[in-house]
Amino acid sequence: MADSTPSYDGPRVRFAAGTVQVRPAGPVPVGMLAGRLSVLSPGTERRHLAATVSGQARDAGYMSLGEGSEGWVLAPVPHGAAFAPSMAGALAVPRGTSLPVAAVGRFQLMAALGLARLPAADVPDAVVVGSGPVALGCVLALRRRGAERTQVLTARRHAPIGRAPGATCVSEVEPGSARLVIDATGRPEKAAGLVAAGGTLGILGTPDEDSTLPALAAHRGGWTIIGLHELAPAPDGAYQHAYTDAVSWLTEHLDPRLVASWCRRVPGHLAPQIFELLDRPGRPAEPVLMFEWAA
Structure with missing residues (x-):
C-alpha cells in the first residue's frame, strides 16, 4: 500500500x-x-x-x-x-x-540543468531576457559554462544582475542578432525576435498556456528551440548533483558580499x-x- x-x-x-x-x-x-x-x-x-x-x-x-x-x-x-x-x-x-548562496544556487540550478541540453561546445555570448532571480541564475550558469559576456535585456535601470560576472545590462538588442537567446520572463514570444538565423532560443521562464512562438520564422531561420524547465527528464541524482555543483561554484568563485x-x-x-x-x-x-x- x-x-x-x-x-x-x-x-x-x-x-x-x-x-x-x-x-x-x-x-x-x-x-x-x-x-x-x-x-x-x-x-x-x-x-x-x-x-x-x-x-x-x-x-x-x-x-x-x-x-x-x-x-x-x-x-x-x-x-x-x-x-x-x-x-x-x-x-x-x-x-x-551561506543562506544567500543556498537561495541563489537554487535559481542557478534551474538554468544549469536546462543548459546541459545544449551542445557541449555551444556556449556563445548570449542574450538573457529579464533581470529577476531566474535571469540571475541563468547568467551565473552561463558564466560557469564559459560564457565571457552575457547581455541582459531589461528595462530596469541599474539592475543588480548587472554586477554578475560577465553581465552587461542593455535596454535593447538588435533584432535577429543573437546566436543564443534565453527568455527568463515567461514571455518567449518577445525574445524570439532577437534570435539570429541558425540560432537557439531557450525557454527558461515558464510561459502562459496561450503563449505562442513564430513558427514560420523559426522554420525559415533554422532555429533550435529548447525547453529549459528544471524538471524535464534527467538521470537519477542529477538534481542534487547539479545543486551541489552550483553552490560550490558560487562559494568558490564569487565574493559572498556580492551574493x-x-x-x-x-x-x-x-x-x-x-x-x-x-x-x-x-x-x-x-x-x-x-x-x-x-x-
Whole structure:
C-alpha cells in the first residue's frame, strides 16, 4: 500500500480572490522540519495570484528552507510549510553554505540543468531576457559554462544582475542578432525576435498556456528551440548533483558580499505588502526575496 503521509504541512501564504493572506503558524508535525525561510518566484507567483481573481484559491510558493540535525534542507513546498526532509525533490544544502548562496544556487540550478541540453561546445555570448532571480541564475550558469559576456535585456535601470560576472545590462538588442537567446520572463514570444538565423532560443521562464512562438520564422531561420524547465527528464541524482555543483561554484568563485547583495530577507507577515510592490516601480531591487517565518 502506498504511503499516504503528507510530505508537507501548514503553508503560511494563501492566494484567494486576488488577495494574499498570511496564515498563523501551527505545530510542526513529528518528523518534519519547520519552514524557516521561503524564496519568492515573482513571475510564477504573480501569475498564480492573478488566476485566483476568477479561479480557485491556492497555497503560494514552492521553495522553502528548514534546518535539521544534518543541516539545511531546501524543499519544493509552499511558503513557510513544514516538510519531511526525505520528500521527493528535497535538496541537501552542503554544509558551510551561506543562506544567500543556498537561495541563489537554487535559481542557478534551474538554468544549469536546462543548459546541459545544449551542445557541449555551444556556449556563445548570449542574450538573457529579464533581470529577476531566474535571469540571475541563468547568467551565473552561463558564466560557469564559459560564457565571457552575457547581455541582459531589461528595462530596469541599474539592475543588480548587472554586477554578475560577465553581465552587461542593455535596454535593447538588435533584432535577429543573437546566436543564443534565453527568455527568463515567461514571455518567449518577445525574445524570439532577437534570435539570429541558425540560432537557439531557450525557454527558461515558464510561459502562459496561450503563449505562442513564430513558427514560420523559426522554420525559415533554422532555429533550435529548447525547453529549459528544471524538471524535464534527467538521470537519477542529477538534481542534487547539479545543486551541489552550483553552490560550490558560487562559494568558490564569487565574493559572498556580492551574493548577499542579490538577496533580501523580509518578515513573512509582510508578504501581502511585498506582492503588492512587485508590479510597481518601488519594488525591492534585490532579485532574490526570502520570507522569514518565526515559530
